Amino acid sequence: MSLIGEIHYFRIPVISLEESVKWYIECLGFHLRRQNEELAVFELKEGPLLVLVKADINSRGHFLINGKPEFSVGFTxxxxxxxxxxxIEQNVEVDEIIEEDGHFxxxxxxxxxxxxQVHW
Incomplete structure (x- = not known):
C-alpha cells in the first residue's frame, strides 16, 4: 500500500507568467490563489492545484509521440x-470536439x- 495519498498539484511551464496568469483567469475562469515572480498557483473547484512556473522559452508541459504533441493535463x-x-470566441487555438461512445x-x-485537453 502506498504512503502517498493524493496528487497535490501539477506544474506547467509558461514563457510569460503575467500573460499566462491573465489567460488562465480570463479564458478558463480559474481562481488565483497566490503569485510571485516565479510562479502562480490556481485553485479549481476540485482536485489538485495547478501551478504555472516561469520557464525557459523552449519548455512545454506536454510530450511528443511520433513527433506530435500529447497533452499532460486534462480537465473536465x-x-x-x-x-x-x-x-473559439476568445481566439484560443482549439481542435474540433471528438465524440467516442458518448464521451466528448x-x-x-x-x-x-x-x-x-478537456473532456466530458
Missing amino acids: CPEIHKFHQQL YFHFYDPSNNKL
Missing part, C-alpha cells in the same frame, strides 16, 4: 460544447503553446 467540463465555443473531448493550447 460538463458544458463542453459551450466551453469549446467560448474558447477536445484539445486546446495556452499562450505558451502547452497542449491541454
